[in-house]
Amino acid sequence: MATLKRQLFRIKPIPKGNDDESGLKRTIGLFPLTLIGIGGTIGTGIFFILSEAVPVAGPAVIVSFVIAAIVAGLSALCYAELAGSVPVSGSSYSYAYTTLGELPAMGVAGCLLLEYGVSTAAVAVGWSQYVNQLLGNLFGFELPHAISVSPEEGGVINLPAVVLVALCMALLIRGTSESVIVNTIMVLTKIVVLLFFAAIAFTGWNVDNFAEFAPFGFNGVMAGAGMIFFSYIGLDAIATAGEEAKNPKRNLPLAILFALVVVTTVYVLVALASLGAQPTEDFGGQKAGLSQIVENIVGASWPGTLVAAGAVISIFSVTLVVLYGQTRILFAMSRDGMAPKVFQKVNPRTMTPVANTVIVSVIVAVLAGVLPINFLAEMTSIGTLVAFIVVAVAVIVLRRREPDLERGFKVPLAIPVLAILGCLWIIKDLRPITILVFLIWTAVVLTWYCFSGRKHSVVGKRQAEAELAAEGAER
Template identity: 75%
Template sequence: MTTPSPTVPLRQQLFRVKPVPKPGAEGSELKRSIGLFQLTMIGVGGTIGTGIFFILSEAVPIAGPAVIWSFIIAGVVAGLSVLCYAELAGAVPVSGSSYSYAYTTLGELPAMGVAACLLLEYGVSTAAVAVGWSQYVNQLLNNLFGVQLPHALSYAPEEGGVVNLPAIALIAMCAFILIRGTSHSAITNTIMVVIKIAVLLFFIAVGMTGWNADHFANFAPFGFAGVMTGAGLIFFSFVGLDAVATAGDEAKNPRRNLPIALISALVIVTTVYVLVALTGLGAQETDKFAGQSAGLSAILENIVGASWPGTVVAAGAVISIFSVTLVVLYGQTRILFAMSRDGMAPKIFQRVHPRTKTPVANTIIVAAIVSVLAGVLPINFLAEMTSIGTLAAFLVVSIAVIVLRRREPDLDRSFRVPLYPVIPILSIIGCLWIIKDLRPITIIVFVIWTAIVLVWYFFTGRKNSALAHRPIDTRTEDAL
C-alpha cells in the first residue's frame, strides 16, 4: 500500500487530475475488437428494452397519455448529455465512461462521486432489466405451453414471492458470454439488437390497427407535475446509451467511432421509444396500464383476440432484454476495471485473463452481487435508483465539458458540442429539473450510498491512488 506524501495538502490530493491521453497513446490491456457498427449496437442494445417493454405500466399511471411528453423530455435531456459524452469520448477515449472523464477534468474526489452514480446506474439497472425479463419469460411460457413458473420463484419478497429465479439465471448467462470474450459479446449483442428492432416494428404495425384517438382525450390528468415525474422514471429507459463510452479501451479508432456511435444510438433509441409509446397509448385505454405485466404482449393480444402476436412480442422481449442485461453488465465491469487500474477499487477488478483478454474475476463478482439485487428487490425501486444514478452522471459529464474546454482549449477533439456553452448548461439544468421530481426516498438512498463510496475513497482509495506519488495536477481549480 502506498501513502501520499505528507507534504501534499489534502485539498490537492482530493482534486488531483489524470492527464488526458495523447492521440495514439491510449494503451490498453484489453483487446481493441469493437468497430463503429458494433459500438452503435452497444448503445442501442443497452437501451431499447431497458424500459420500453415494461416501463409503460409504471409511467402511464403517473402521467396519463401525456407520458408521450415524458418520453420526449427524458429524450431531450439524454440527448443534451449524449452530445457532451460525445465530445469527451473523442477527447478522452478510455474505459470508465463519466468516471474517467471526471477524473481528467474535475479531480479524484468528484470522480469517486461519479463512480458511486455509475455503480447505481449499471449495477442496479442490470438487476432491474433482469426482473423485467422474468415477466416476459412467464408470458412466453404461458403462451407456448400453457404453464408459468411458480409465483414464489419469479417475484421478489415484496411482491409476494421468495426469489426471482429467472432474473438470476439471466445474469449468470450474460456473465458467461462476457467471460468468453468481448468480440463474442459484441456479435451476440448485434444479432439481438436486430431482432428486437424487428419485433418492435411488428408491435407498431399490429398495434396501429387498434388505434383509437379517444384514448388521448384526457391527455394530462395529473398535470405538468405528472409529466415530469414520469420523465424521471422514464429516464431509466435511456440507461445504456453511455455504455458506448465504457468501451473506450476496446474500441477501434476510438476518437472517431465513440462520438459517432453515441449520437447514432441516441437517434435510433428516441425514435423507436416515441413510436412504441404512441402506438401503445392509441391501442389501449390509459387505466389498463397500471400493474400490467408484459404490457406490450397484452396490448396486441387484446387487439387481435389471439395469443400469437403477444407470443411474438414476448419472444422478442426475452431476446431484447437479454441484450440489455449483457450490455449493462459489461459496462459495470469495465467501470470497475478502470477504477481498479487507478487504484480506486481492489486490484482483483483489473486482472485480465491471458487467453480471453477479459476481466474474469471482475465479471463473476459483479454478476454475483447483481443477482442478489435482482432476486429480492421489486422493479419500481430499482428503476428509480437507476434513474438518479444516470442523471447525476450525465450532469457531471456536462460540467466536465465546460471545465476541459477552459482548462485545455487546444486539446485534440474529434467532436465538439454545438452551441457551446448553451448545450452543456441546458443539460445540467435538465438533469437537475428531473432529479427534483424524484421521490424523496430515492434521493435519500442515493445520498447515503454516495457518502458510503466517498468514505471508502477517503480512507482507502486516496491512499492507493495511482497518482499518489506522481506530480499533482490541480489545474481544475483554475478552470472553475
C-alpha cells in the same frame, strides 16, 4: 490543508494517442459500438416502463418520453465530445478524473456503480415477466409465483433474473468479440419485433384514448419523465468501451449520436402506438404489457408470443451490455487504485477481466433476485442523472483547461448548460426516499475513498515520485 486539497482534486493526465496499456484489445468498430448503445438502452424500459409511467402521467406520457429524450440527448452530446477527447474505459468516472479531480471522480464512480449495477438488476427483473408470458403462450404453463417475483411482491426469489445474469456472465467471460456478435444479433431482432408491435398496435388506434390527455397536469408529466429516464441509460454504455473501440476519437462520438436517434425514434413510436391501442386505465399493474396489447387487438396469442420472444431477447442484450459497462468501470477504477486490484486482472487467453465479471455478476444476481423493479428503476435514474450532470460540467472545464485538445466532436457551450438544468429539473421530481438513499450511498463511496482510495491512488503515487525526483535534482 493545501496538501489535502491538492490530493482530493489531483487530475489524471489525458492519454495521448491510442496506446494500449490496459491489456484490453481494440476490436469494436462503429456499427457494433452503435448497437452497444442501442442494445443497452432499448430493453426493459420500453417493454415495462409504460405500466409504471402511464398511471402517473396519463396519455401525456408521450411528452414525458420527449422530455426525457431531450435531456438524455443533451447529455449524449456532452458524452460524444468527451468520448472523442478522452477515449478510455470508465465513462464519466474517467472524464471527471481528467477534468474535475479525484474526489469528484469517486463521487461519479458511486453514481455509475449505482446506475449500472442497479439497472442490470432492474432489467433482469423485468425479464421474468416476459419469460412467463412466453412460457404460457407456447407451453400453457408459467413458473410458480414463488420463484418468479421478489420477496416484496410475495415470492421467495426471482429465479429467471438470476439465471439471466449468470448467462450474461458466462458470455462476457468468454470474450468481448463474442459478446459483441451476440449483442448485434439481439439488437437487430428487438428492433424488428418493436416495429412489428407498432404496426399491429396502430391497427387498434382509438383517438378517444387521448381524450383526457394530461389528467395529472405537468407534475404528472415530469414524474413520468423521471421514471422514463431509466430507459435511456444505455447510451453512455458506449463510452465504457473507450479502450476496446477502434478509432475511438471518431467512432465513439458517432456511435453515441446514431444510437440516440434510433432509440428516441423507437421509443416515441412504440409509446404512441400503445396509448392509441389501449385505454390509460388498463396500463396500471399490467404484466408483459406490450404482449397483452397486441393479443387484445388481434384476439389471438401469436402476436403476443412474438413480442414476448422479442422482449426476452431484447432484455438479454440490455443485461449483457450494462453488465459489460459495470465491469469496465470497475476495471478503470482498479487500475487507478480506487478499487481493489482484483478488478483489473485480465485473463491472457480471453483478454477479459474474469474475476471482475464474476464478482459483479454475483452481486447483481442477488439484487435482481430479491428487489422489486420500481425501486431499482428510480435508483438507476438518479445515479444516471447525477453522472450526466458531471459529464456536462466536465465538458465546460475541459474546454477552458485544454482549448487546443484534439476533439473528434464538439458541441456549443450552451448544450452542457442546458443538460445540467434539464437533469436538475428531473431530479427535483424524484421521490425523497430515492434521493436520501442516493445520498447515503454516495457518502459510503466517498468514505471508502478517504480511507482507502486516496492512499492507493496511482496518480498520487506518481505525483509523489515526481516531487521527490524534483527535490533530488534541486539538491
